[in-house]
Amino acid sequence: MRRPVLAALFSLFICTRAFALDIARLTAAPVIDGALDDAAWSNVPVAASWYDFDPGDNVAPPVRTEARVAIDGANLYVAFRCFDPHPGEIRAPFSARDAIASDVDYAGIFVDSHGDGRSAQFFLGNARGVQRDGIRNDATGDETIDPDFLWDAAARIDAEGWTLELRIPLASLRYSSDAPRWRVLLVRNWTRGQRHRIASTPIPRGSSCIVCHADVVGGLELPRAAHVTAVPYVAASREGGRMKSEAGGDLQYAPTPNVIVDATLNPDFSQVESDTPEVSANQRFAIFYPEKRPLFLEGLQLFDTPLPVVSTRTITSPRWGARVTRTSDRGGFTLLVAQDRGGGTVIIPGRLSSSFAPQAFRSLDWIARGSSNFGSVKLGAVATDREVSGGGNNRVVGADVQWTRRDVDVVTAELLGSRSKTPVRPDLAAEWDGRTPSGTAANVIWKHATARWDWYDQYIGFSDGFRADHGFVPQVGFHELYTNTGYTVRPRGFLNNIRFYVTTDYEADPEGDVIYHVDTTGADMLGAHNSMFRARFAAGELRAGSKTIRRNQLLFIAQASPSKRWTLVGAEGSIGQQIDFDAERRGTGAAIHYYAAIQPLDRLEVALDGNLNWAGRNGEGRFFTAQTERLRTTWAFDVRSSLRAIVQNERTVRAATPDAAGRDGSLTASLLFQYRLTYATGLFIGAGDSRVLDPANAAWRARDRSLFVKVSYGVGR
Template identity: 25%
Template sequence: MRLYSCLLFCCLFSLPIFAQKKNDAYQLHIRRATSPVKIDGIVDEPAWAASDTATNFYMILPMDTSYAKVRTDVQMTYDDKNIYLLVVNYNGAPGPYMVESLRRDFAFLKNDNFLLFMDPFDDQTNGFSFGANAAGAQWDGLMYDGGKVDLSWENKWSSVVKNYPDKWIFEAAIPFKSIRYKKGITQWGINFGRNDLKTTEKSSWAPVPRQFPSASLAYTGVLVWDVPPPDPGVNVSVIPYLLGGVNKNYENEKDAAFRGDAGLDAKIGITSSLNLDLTVNPDFSQVDVDKQVTNLDRFELFFPERRQFFLENGDQFTNFGYSTIRPFFSRRIGLGVPIHFGARLSGKLNKDWRLGVMNMQTGKQTSTALPAQNFTVAALQRRVFARSNVGFIFINKESLNYNPDKALPGQPVYNRYNRNYGLEYNLASANNFWTGKAMVLKSNTPGRSGKDWVHAANLQYTSRVWNISWQHEYVGNNYNAEVGYVPRKGYIKLNPQITRLFFPKKGALLSHGPQLSTTNFFDEKMKRTDNEVLLSYGMVFRQRNTFTLWSSTSYIKLLQPFDPVNIGKDSLAAGTRHSWNTIGADYVSKPQSLFTYALSTRYGGYYADGKRFTFTGELGYRFQPYVSLALSANYNDIRLPQPWGNQAFWLVGPRVDVTMTNTLFFTGFMQYNEQMKNVNLNTRLQWRYRPASDLFIVYTDNYLPEPYYVKNRALVLKLVYWLNL
């Protein structure tokens, strides 16, 4: 392991030294507007006649070796308050445009759309994205890790889409106060992306290789300002909310409980690139509930954070580590207890340094004797070489006015504190072909010492035809991340993977090729406990439908007793060994159709010489752009010896989305989980009565399906208002 680590660190640090930006030759000059600009989708202002045009886009898909066949023209200008964007998206083929709905933050590949990718620091790592689909639904998000977009971010900006027989025009005004940038910088990284489903063409202004997303900041062109962008001035936003609701618990046979509440968020621009977020008594009742899954796993399942306060600009915290080694996982904060207040300072100190500091205070939970707790997270990131960075994180969870030695008999005992320290190096070469990460973590908990650290590293090479990666992990048995997500401890993991792609010049297939990976787990004495070898063959068609065949062989030595159907019937003994083979297939239909579907199936062995058959399907139909219907279903048929016998579980989730306008949305969905014996109904009406200000009406029900019985139900009305001072 030490030899592997040394070799990997040498590779990670040596690769990007000779980096330089690829698309410096692609420049768009932006000048101050010569006249007022009205956001109406009509090109009649003198300011647009006087501005430069970015055109001659390059094709990314289906091929990246020629100009795009679908024409797109982009112009930009500005005044003291806003950046203005005008995009003329010409028709690529006759027929109606293809969109999912009018809901904001749509799925990129399922809509005719245009997106702007903006890197105000020109560091090729962080930035902002704005855009719209052909029906006028908005898209906005924070960019991080050189090409990922966090769509949870929202801010105040305005746009209009207007359709014409031969084109659709997107016009937008983005306030300088809505973004972060460094004063005095006159060159920003910028690129524009277009997705045209009728021709199945994806394109960008500055060329991007097809193995990378069009959002890749490694391939931005340059936005050249005639003078430095203006100072946005005082930048303070206050976002209060009022809430009223009622809920009734039928299982406890109690009277309905009424609630009224109020809270406040504030956003304060410390500098043009550093922001302070404050929250007092936050409420997240309007957030979508988690999508349920049939749980057949030995370890804790991961459900992503959905609360906006923790998501906005939080990538420094949440992306530290790996998917199963997260020292910070914000869902641990406010779990079953109220959050009294919180603060987060985040943003850029300059082009090379990035800072994130957060503090949250929760209240007591009397029923579980959980004390009031304080959570502090601090992250500092330094850019090195072209696009790589070194990051540090510190996490502290402190129980206030609490002594574990004085816990009453029968009460849970909590640690007085838990701390984590981490250092990681993130590699991103200038051309994005080489990416990777190497990290070390250390925990500090009273009564725990030794084997309380983590080391992990990975390196990935991505070319047009090859994708080769290596990842290894070590998690000590005493490592403790109480504000993190680390479902497995006391192991060493080795995971190599290789993919080869072929690109036919003709025919229905766009690309196809095999992938081989193996995942190996060992205990801390390097004795094997788990092994899976997976071989798959994937096919991507020119209409963007996909088909994958796969087979795997698995071996597991149980380290703890485990119930293979997770219904509490019985458990397999620790130390028992199990092996089986599995085959499977996955198909996703082309996104251009009004009726779309995805099918997945697997069949093979299971624990205790059993058999498992799984079928998953997702069906969707849209009456664009106003109504979208969807149905997801998962069926598991498990055949085991006694005492489990034959077990079958359905998980069904119908959903309806109605977007009456691009400011009025209704969502209703149900989840029937046979394994958990629960039916959940959730409906939400959202009215965006002004930019970034909303009225929510949320109704939820939970039922016991057999016999049919109401467990609890709730109704909440919440009003949010965004005020710029």
């Protein structure tokens, strides 16, 4: 029997739709004010065919929508008329850029400027003109809002509903040919008692892709002029009584629309919001945090390797960096080099747990990633290199292949190898004694999805010596088999989507001893008020140190958007038997993540995010209690300026050491005013205070206080 990948080389199935959306060429540019009364729109064809694809099965939407798409020599323009029978119920909060939730009224466009149906940039605006942009990657099913593009949006609410205008510079798109074929998808989100996702083209239920169903357009006659953007910045800060000033900047040069050269000198990330806290106590492996820094976000989808061997947050404090990226309908390539001053941490992976070592060294870092498309087959390669100042290195190379059969099956395979020489710093990590570990990693995935049945099967294997210092690989020395099979029904009523499923996850070391084995059965449910529920019973065993311990748990999710003002409330986690990994014992307890958000006014949002983990045993009390809370309050003056306050608390109590030494914690607070004319031009003024729990007297001790001001200004031509 032929293997699927080999068969794909001959069949080359790919989703293609006929030309269905007209993009008019303008001779005069419209004013972007949200009014839609500009004469430039009068001769632009109206896209009036719309489909409710969720929860409906491409049925007529409950509300009417009209859209127009046009282009000139510099910009792509989109206009929406979103009719609403009850304009007073439109959910249109003021918020920061990208902070458009799924319970808000919004509309926008997905643009696949390479026309390969694999990924797309998206540009969304709510009924206040708040912007949300990013990249949709059909290969992974992810939508990331990390990249920020240069574009404009304006909106108005009136007696018929609301209107939205978008102006997207062609320089913000990455097209590659003189006569390109794009894929374009128009979308609208309408949420009242039930959320409705509406699109300009049918999207089949159970489809494994969205971009592949977008309308194909061509004959756009796009310019190919080069452009340059420079973003210098100056910043001043006061930390611990010391004044510090910095200057730096970013430079971007595009010799053609699909080739981007980036350079940065002393990049500053002081305006980046702190990470949402995660409970790290009683965790076996390191916790992943996403990239938020602008330097690494060009062509971000290229870094989506099947195994996460590229995580640019491992480059902690670059002194300088440079990057070249090229994308087209046939694939893409990116090469990144940076000099890192260090100061962060390095993950030391293991079979049962990971640890950390201080990144007390400078390094020269290289990351290269490329991919090529051959119809329904995508081939990729990756290489990373970290050269440590004073001796030491880590080098990873690998290749991957992905085959897609229509929008039903996706098969992915990857093989990697690594060779390393650790620094001679046994004072920082026991294995850093100059040794030279090497190893391999492999990954195979088969995803199948239809309107009713779906499954996800995966094999992962890491040898003990594999290291990926530029990635997120906290565990090595294991083989894992995972399978998840589900069946979906769509009843009428409060719940409109219920997926029943069973899973098996089996993980063993190279000697065949079980590390982790769990079987689960459960159901995921979607319903009115943007609600989601999960109930799943999990039974299995896992290794804690020298012991293998059985564990039974109930895993759950319950969340909803109850109203226009109470926009989110929810909790998720596990209840039942919990394992204290440090003491290698089992107890009962819970691990709960809870969250809520309210919008008392259209300009004010208050959001709470917290975690509570505990485990204990009758007659012995609690083994440990770990908690985090994060309260964020944001006042939006308008769509460009806001004031944000964050208070964050983390603490852990271990019963094994009931005195003060068994307690630790931290308390941080920050205040930030930001004005962002564009993603590149802005003013940031902030203050922060950080305290730690002193174990000697269980009191808070000041750790750090800071003030900063930053001004950046983007110029380009």
